[in-house]
Amino acid sequence: MHQEQRKEPRQGTIDFPSERTLMARRANTILWSAAMLSIGLAVGGHLHSLTVTGAARAVPAYLSGVTSGADILMLSGEHIAQVADSIIPSTVHIQAVRREENGRRIEETGSGVIMRSHQARGFYVITNNHVIRGARLEDIHLKLPDGRETHPTRIYRDVETDVAVLQLKETGLQSALWGDSSELQIGHHVLAVGSPFGLSRSVTMGIVSATGRRDLSLTDDDSVTTQDFLQTDAAINPGNSGGPLIDMNGRVVGINTAIASNSGGNEGIGFSIPSNLARHVFENLVRWGRVRRGYLGVELDSSFDMATAARLGLPRATGARVTRVYRQRSTPAAKAGILPDDVIVAFNGVPVEDENHLIGLVGMAEIGKPVPVRLYRGGRPITLEVILTDRQNYRSAAEHRHGFSSR
DSSP states (O other): OOOOOOOOOOOSSOOOOOOOOOOOSSHHHHHHHHHHHHHTTTTTTOSEEEEEHHHHHOOOOGGGTSSSHHHHHHHHHHHHHHHHHHGGGGGOOOOOOOOOSSEEEEEEEEEEEEEOSSSSSSSSSEEEHHTTTTOOGHHHHHEEEOOOOEOOEEEEETTTTTTTEEEEOOOOOOOOOOOOOOOOOOTTTTEEOOOOOOOOOOOEEEEEEEEEEEOOOSSTTTOOHHHHHHHOOSSSOOOOOOOEOOOTTSSSEEEEEEEEOSSSSSSSEEEEEEEHHHHHHHHHHHHHHSOOEEOOOEEOTOOOHHHHHHHHOSSSSSEEEEEEEEOOOOOOOHHOOTTOOOOOEEETEEEESSSSHHHHHHHHHHHTSSSEEEETTEEEEEEEEEEEEEEEHOHHHHHHTTOOTBB
16 A cells, blocks of 8 residues: 655645445434434534435334434444445545656555546546646556456546546446535534545544635645635545545535645544535536636635725625726626626625635536626625626636636
């Protein structure tokens, strides 16, 4: 087993770790087991329902009606075992080798999860771009759950989210199922699956510690600009990168990506790309070969604060303040009538928290269809309608120099 070679993490900064519904009986025993699990683990988590996917086993009939704490705890453990057992056949161990300009070989160890797309046939592995960055097809070694080793036939990459998709030639594989990351709440239990330190098919458990982490410095060039990370205390270590984060239904709700660490190992703060974002990127890559991102045509205030909000007649600094509207070739913002000093507080029905949140919402919005935008102008609410265009076809080289705050 190999451990990736990598730079030591900067002190106190974010560092990349190099590396399923069978209808469960809706009986009181299941709900009691969830409660006992939460209490037993002393995490205060909350499980709304306990259902597992088709590959998992049904709750044994002889356990129905149990009342002792030990039996309830055992039932909880059995459910977790079923969930873990359902995802293992869809996880992949990845080893990738890239060569530096000086001839040095750098080996990365990571994880991936097998998925299928509605846009194309076949099987794909979703992982992190940093796991296979700079490696050729023949230098990416995938160990499938059944023990076979293979190489991808094609690589799709999205640097802005750190997502990579590897196309497989193999058939008859078991793919995982997507979950809805928007349903996750702080305290929900999750499992992280992958190959920490090369130890494939490892499963750790924790809770969702936070959502909407959008201001992480993940690379020296700050290339991972589309951020909306889930934070979890499930142990994530070097080698877990690209592996799935799954909920108590056995569905993928995240792709494990990074850790905050002073030592380079797990310290209880891990970050995962939420499934709704990862799925959007995956489907775009498979269909178009790239991610088609919506373009609005504005520059945003990265330091919007209470003083500015007060000047604009707002009670708090919530939303995204527009500092500039690009008018080259009549951008969507210009056509919609958005002006500098407008504060966008809702986009497509979703309340906007800050400029990074708006960037993500715009990027994932459907291109070519009207989208409602609620904003404040002079302290008064206004609702406009904007039709986004494809960012790749719209942004000029001059606008690009302003950085990724330009959307």
